[in-house]
Amino acid sequence: MSSKAYRPRREDFRCFYTLGTRWGDHDSYGHVQNIVYYSFFDSAISHFLVEQGTLDIDSSPVIGLIVESSCTFLSPITFPDVVTVGLRISHLGNSSARYELGIFRNDESEASALGYVVYVYVDRASNASVAIPEGVREALRRLVD
Template identity: 85%
Template sequence: MSEKTYRPRREDFRRFYTIGTRWGDHDSYGHVQNVVYYSFFDSAISHFLVEQGTLDIDSSPVIGLIVESSCTFFSPITFPDQVTVGLRIAHLGTSSARYELGIFCNDEPTVSALGYVVYVYVDRASNKPVAIPRLVRDELLTLTD
């Protein structure tokens, strides 16, 4: 099965966040703009990290920087749809994590879009890669299979 035809289902993800689409999210064709999907990804990951107490946006000494991202689109989302972002960790390295995110439209069982974001964890002051802190790693492990 090709990657383009592989459409994960809700049960393939470990954590979920619901986000409403906004009037300005759509393009002239009535579809949510591609860039907004990346905002959904960023919001879900940040929400998870803050909720778990592993990220203080203003003062965490170790932060995750995005070094790679991608999104495959399967079916359109429009306004006023509800979006649920499914979150899981596909790979957890020493200083990096690959988050996989499924965008679900309303109550659909399969993804409308599937993306990934690779974070490299760095020292905030030096911007040099460091090992993922134990507290962060423990929370990220809850998102793995």
């Protein structure tokens, strides 16, 4: 973890979700495990889409599949920290969207981690790439950086 790397601030993001760490999230060094950060990303994106009414987990005919993701760890998070995940969209294409996410520890103004997740939208039945439905696109535009 590097404290000298670029650390986005809360104001760099458009929407936020707060999640708690759990006792089992940390490793033997006392840091939240790397895989948990990806769970924070996925939870924040899913919360946003469900709240916007653009994702019915059981029956949406078009769904977003993660095709690429990355996380840069900037400073540690530990239990019992509270994390806030900030979201923004850095690219909104015809059938894909790139979410950028910042993870903020407790009330800190600089991110403890910065990541991205690329979704490609597909027809649920055929798994074929399709254009992002207009309702989803409209919701995602609210996050465009």
